Amino acid sequence: MQVPAPFDYARASSVDEAIALLERLGPEARLVAGGHSLLPMMKLRLATPEHLIDINPLESELNYIREEGGLVRIGALTRHRDVLASEVLARHYPIVREAEELIADPPVRNRGTVGGALCQADPSEDLSAVFAALGAVTVIRGSGGERVVTMEDFHEGPYETAVGDAEMLVEVRVPIREHGGSAYEKVKRRTGDWATAASGVALWLDGANVGAAGIALSAVNPTGIRSTRAEQALIGRPPSEEAFAEAAALAAEDCNPATDQRGPADYKRHLAQELTHRALRRAAERALAS
Amino acid sequence: MAGTTERPTGFGRLKRKEDPRFIRGQGHYVDDVTLPGMLHGAVLRSPLAHARITSIDTSAAQQHPKVRAVITGKDLEAQGLAWMPTLSADTQAVLATDKVRFQGQEVAFVIADDEYAARDALELIDVDYEPLPVVVDPRTALDAGAPVIRDDKDGKSDNHIFDWEAGSEEECDRVFEDADVTLVTQEIPFQRVHPAPLETCGAVADYDAVTGKLRLWCTTQAPHAHRTLYALVAGLPEHKIQVIAPDIGGGFGNKVPIYPGYVCAIVGSIVTGKPVKWMEDRTENLTSTGFARDYLMRGRIAADRDGKIRALRVDVLADHGAFNATAQPSKYPAGFFHIFTGSYDLEAAYCTVKGVYTNKAPGGVAYRCSFRVTEAAYLVERMVDLLADELEIDPVELRMKNFIKKEQFPYTTRTGWVYDSGDYAATMNEALRIAGYDELRKEQAEKRARGEYMGIGCSFFTETVGAGPKKDMDIAGLGMADGAELRVHPTGKAVLRISVKTQGQGHETTFAQIVAEELGIPPEDVEVVHGDTDQTPFGLGTYGSRSTPVSGAATAMVSRKIRDKARLIASAALEVSPDDLEWERGRWFVKGDPEKGQTIQEAAFAAHGTLTLPEGVEGHLDAEAVYDPPNLTYPCGAYICVVDVDPGTGEVKIRRFIAVDDCGVRINPMIVEGQVHGGLAEGVGIALMQHIAFDDQGNCLSGSFMDYLVPSSMEVPDWELGETVTPSPHHPIGAKGVGESSNVGSPPAVVNAVVDALEPFGVRHVDMPVTPARVWEAIQHGTTRPPQ
Amino acid sequence: MQITITVNGEPRTAEAEPRTLLVHFLRDNLGMKGTHWGCDTSNCGACVVLVDGEPVKSCTMLAAMAEGHEVRTVEGLERDGHLDPVQQGFMEEHGLQCGFCTPGMMLTARALLDSNPNPTDDEIRVAISGQICRCTGYKNIIKSVRWAAEHGEEVTA
Structure with a gap:
């Protein structure tokens, strides 16, 4: 079996200690939480950190889903299974459970964390699209304090985020807004596979019209996950098949998929359109029913 | 009612004897073998598909504090072990000396104190490669100017391996000339796939320099064949080689060949004087050990306007990779592909197969099928559906019209097979009944009217299993007959020793049941010993569904010898003539005086006791048999697959799958059904997702389970099974073998169902694997793009 | 480093490199061979154990990360000489063939039944969807778990 190269191991017992360790050990140190992105990379020896800082002991500090102050706050060490099971998230944002049901598989979800998923920044990862569509922000902490970064700015490119060498993601904040609906659509080749293409959509109604919209795609763009032109095409119009079709077409136009084992680029571009359209339909139904 | 609670004394639903250890985590697999002082090996593999090795520097690895030895091709060359023979009379590099010929090829072997250190040391070996042009597409392998992959072979100037044919081209041409309808298919690939058993391949070699004895624990489906081949290759005396196949975590043909890693472990043990374990990782398994299929097929079919099929012709281009390591009987370089005539009564048939080398991993194993039968069944069942479409005849009706009829058996096909028995119409009808075929067609019509795309696919296959008669078949010169030894101890408990090796098929249970059925003793009184060459008689191993047809027959025959001997003992004990004795299950009794008799157990004690035995009868109740099958057996089946296709995404959902198998007499129906379930899942996986793919530089794109997709519980339906029973007339218990049938029959049923669903889009064919992307493309273009 | 993990209720300590994967710690450091492995990429689930x-x-957890946690393996399913109903179910319904995926499958089934004593077939399918079986086609695994759900009390009684 493939095994990681040697490293030094340290456990952090608090966020501050984790940050202090990162500062002390330098750029060859990596945090590990669920480990389901990092450890496979280490087994392939694509990642060979000299120091691994285990932040699982921070579970009591960073595993939470709390509704407060017009926000749902999700701790970075919240496991996928907790996100999937959360009634608070399911009530406010159906997109979250729909996406989570399609992320990896149950044992992986028992370990993998929200923070790990976002910080890996795989272009085919799902939660980045979900949170981008919902207009969430991330909270990044370093020794100098915390800063708040939007999902668009957080996600700097494939496997690159706004989190600095001696910083860590500690929280995701999702705004609670009324008259909204959301949905996630994903095509994959097999259970547990990464997305061939996926689309996350959220809509908020202002009277009879769409007041705000979030559309974010996964696996069809190396960088940039939100489709702002598609969002704009919906705003100020009543939710309708025409509007959805137009927005979906723009989302497809604006994406830049690559041909690979999951399918040719034209197929993925088609999926961007098809899945966005389907998600918009379902999100609108939910918004109208809310 | 399929209850498992009753305790059958012979055939029937007996719970498995092997389960109590497995459910306690007490299975004993190769990687569980731990010996005192054991070292661990790891293989350095080529990153390139074709390159000349200019230098290998192992000095840094040698200096690693935990490394005990580093072995390269040069070291093996000095011992004459750098190359080994394959099962197809070719040679394969154990460790590369001159060139690497596929990505993942074995280059060096590190032996260290533990596996982690061995893998660390691989990174310290420095190999200089001079890249060479690659041959990836077999269609270009024979082009003038194509790089010659096997320049190690004297005088080799191209990449040609063999040309082979079966049937009569002349007769075929004649029928094609006067047929009403002739149809030529596009090139139909059966993609390269890999059996991917859950346990990877590995070995523990323990060579004792004092006694000269080599013990090898190995993931092998054919321990005896391996022993003999090691003796022939390495020059080790065969009586000093003990091959032990402990519990095996699935094989499916992947564990038939000898792999370089096994040889390296043996050499490593000889060099270090310690036991050496080598277990490949999943990437090594998928990229270097026996692949399957990889046939490019073009078919032609001749028929009358009313749907009578008259002739079939197929031309195949076979990609064998860098070394021809295909596992099949020697006379058949394309295996049993000439069973492509399927289940149909034809006037003529002809096929050609051309094998070529490419810069890909070697293999060509019979992945859960008899040799190349899956390719053949897929092609003929696709062709029949294409003809049905052309003639606008229901595909089931077309099959019914052309089936070999019950009364035609034994039936000699146009390519020379003698099918033993079958009632194809009855088997098909049972599948139609379970499926509710007419209702399904009605439902489909209603759905189509609503713009929903449901497909119904049918396939009917005949397999040729149980290789095989010694007069026709050998592997590496070894005839394919199997031995069996049975000893009945004084208290009537028996030990059966067999040469075949279960990888999950439940031999410890079913072989005990054969003895129980024949002798009328409880199956729990029969211990089945297998998987250790020092403990068992010779035989060729478990693959090609040959365990029951060959070793099962040997077991029945050896049991009958015991029964016959028990008759003589009973006659002495009861003081009557053997002719006056009659057999009932478990007991000889005196004709006309049923109270007077002797059970097998009593005969066993008497045979070991003080009874004076008749002249010429030796003591004890033991026997041996070697079974040379007079013919192969021919299981068949009718499969119906129901799919729903989402045309917007190309996703295929298998809603129902009905499988009616006729494997002759069923020894343990519970195990038979389990075998069918497993084969169906693998067939569905092959149809929908499994594919070992390469880029144009020969890099394998399917080197892990992230990219080589096998089905999970979510992609398979709740299998619906049925059965018909047509015993094999020549097999002592009428059984035919079943472990692989469903993997043979299911891929065409799935593809036929998808094509049926897409009929409104004008789609006539979709290549496997039928991924969402391919389905979408088929809808866009009316068919799939030319294969990559 | 020295690592102590509670395995099947017993604290077990061994010296191991920090990079030691939990599966190897169980198999090689503790000699408990019932937990298997089948891939390198967290796909096959042959290595599934219960953690808390x-x-x-x-295979995707360092042994060091399990320190202070409760690990349950196949060796810990049978208790006081009584098979777990899941073990019995796999025998009753022919839920295993080669036996390689079986320990992981049974542990997942045990965790499922602990949280959902009467799961539907679809819930069972989802629960085992991260674990590959190459032999059974899954049908009899699902039946085995259902058998355990239906007979749990009588077996443990």
Whole structure:
């Protein structure tokens, strides 16, 4: 079996200690939480950190889903299974459970964390699209304090985020807004596979019209996950098949998929359109029913 | 009612004897073998598909504090072990000396104190490669100017391996000339796939320099064949080689060949004087050990306007990779592909197969099928559906019209097979009944009217299993007959020793049941010993569904010898003539005086006791048999697959799958059904997702389970099974073998169902694997793009 | 480093490199060979054990990360000489063939039944969807778990 190269191991017992360790050990140190992105990379020896800082002991500090102050706050060490099971998230944002049901598989979800998923920044990862569509922000902490970064700015490119060498993601904040609906659509080749293409959509109604919209795609763009032109095409119009079709077409136009084992680029571009359209339909139904 | 609670004394639903250890985590697999002082090996593999090795520097690895030895091709060359023979009379590099010929090829072997250190040391070996042009597409392998992959072979100037044919081209041409309808298919690939058993391949070699004895624990489906081949290759005396196949975590043909890693472990043990374990990782398994299929097929079919099929012709281009390591009987370089005539009564048939080398991993194993039968069944069942479409005849009706009829058996096909028995119409009808075929067609019509795309696919296959008669078949010169030894101890408990090796098929249970059925003793009184060459008689191993047809027959025959001997003992004990004795299950009794008799157990004690035995009868109740099958057996089946296709995404959902198998007499129906379930899942996986793919530089794109997709519980339906029973007339218990049938029959049923669903889009064919992307493309273009 | 993990209720300590994967710690350091492995990429689930009662792929967890946690393996399913109903179910319904995926499958089934004593077939399918079986086509695994759900009390009684 493939095994990681040697490293030094340290456990952090608090966020501050984790940050202090990162500062002390330098750029060859990596945090590990669920480990389901990092450890496979280490087994392939694509990642060979000299120091691994285990932040699982921070579970009591960073595993939470709390509704407060017009926000749902999700701790970075919240496991996928907790996100999937959360009634608070399911009530406010159906997109979250729909996406989570399609992320990896149950044992992986028992370990993998929200923070790990976002910080890996795989272009085919799902939660980045979900949170981008919902207009969430991330909270990044370093020794100098915390800063708040939007999902668009957080996600700097494939496997690159706004989190600095001696910083860590500690929280995701999702705004609670009324008259909204959301949905996630994903095509994959097999259970547990990464997305061939996926689309996350959220809509908020202002009277009879769409007041705000979030559309974010996964696996069809190396960088940039939100489709702002598609969002704009919906705003100020009543939710309708025409509007959805137009927005979906723009989302497809604006994406830049690559041909690979999951399918040719034209197929993925088609999926961007098809899945966005389907998600918009379902999100609108939910918004109208809310 | 399929209850498992009753305790059958012979055939029937007996719970498995092997389960109590497995459910306690007490299975004993190769990687569980731990010996005192054991070292661990790891293989350095080529990153390139074709390159000349200019230098290998192992000095840094040698200096690693935990490394005990580093072995390269040069070291093996000095011992004459750098190359080994394959099962197809070719040679394969154990460790590369001159060139690497596929990505993942074995280059060096590190032996260290533990596996982690061995893998660390691989990174310290420095190999200089001079890249060479690659041959990836077999269609270009024979082009003038194509790089010659096997320049190690004297005088080799191209990449040609063999040309082979079966049937009569002349007769075929004649029928094609006067047929009403002739149809030529596009090139139909059966993609390269890999059996991917859950346990990877590995070995523990323990060579004792004092006694000269080599013990090898190995993931092998054919321990005896391996022993003999090691003796022939390495020059080790065969009586000093003990091959032990402990519990095996699935094989499916992947564990038939000898792999370089096994040889390296043996050499490593000889060099270090310690036991050496080598277990490949999943990437090594998928990229270097026996692949399957990889046939490019073009078919032609001749028929009358009313749907009578008259002739079939197929031309195949076979990609064998860098070394021809295909596992099949020697006379058949394309295996049993000439069973492509399927289940149909034809006037003529002809096929050609051309094998070529490419810069890909070697293999060509019979992945859960008899040799190349899956390719053949897929092609003929696709062709029949294409003809049905052309003639606008229901595909089931077309099959019914052309089936070999019950009364035609034994039936000699146009390519020379003698099918033993079958009632194809009855088997098909049972599948139609379970499926509710007419209702399904009605439902489909209603759905189509609503713009929903449901497909119904049918396939009917005949397999040729149980290789095989010694007069026709050998592997590496070894005839394919199997031995069996049975000893009945004084208290009537028996030990059966067999040469075949279960990888999950439940031999410890079913072989005990054969003895129980024949002798009328409880199956729990029969211990089945297998998987250790020092403990068992010779035989060729478990693959090609040959365990029951060959070793099962040997077991029945050896049991009958015991029964016959028990008759003589009973006659002495009861003081009557053997002719006056009659057999009932478990007991000889005196004709006309049923109270007077002797059970097998009593005969066993008497045979070991003080009874004076008749002249010429030796003591004890033991026997041996070697079974040379007079013919192969021919299981068949009718499969119906129901799919729903989402045309917007190309996703295929298998809603129902009905499988009616006729494997002759069923020894343990519970195990038979389990075998069918497993084969169906693998067939569905092959149809929908499994594919070992390469880029144009020969890099394998399917080197892990992230990219080589096998089905999970979510992609398979709740299998619906049925059965018909047509015993094999020549097999002592009428059984035919079943472990692989469903993997043979299911891929065409799935593809036929998808094509049926897409009929409104004008789609006539979709290549496997039928991924969402391919389905979408088929809808866009009316068919799939030319294969990559 | 010295690592102490509670395995099947017993604290077990061994010296191991920090990079030691939990599956190797169990198999090689503790000699408990019932937990298997079948891939390198967290896909196959042959290595599933329960960590604090939840199925986890032990090939993708460092042994060090399990320190202070409760690990349950196949060796801990049978208790006081009584088979777990899940073990009995796999025998009753022919839920295993080669036996290689079986320990992981049974542990996942145990965790499922602990949280959902009467699961539907679809819930069972989802629960085992991260674990590959190459032999059974899954049908009899699902039946085995259902058998355990239906007979749990009588077996443990």
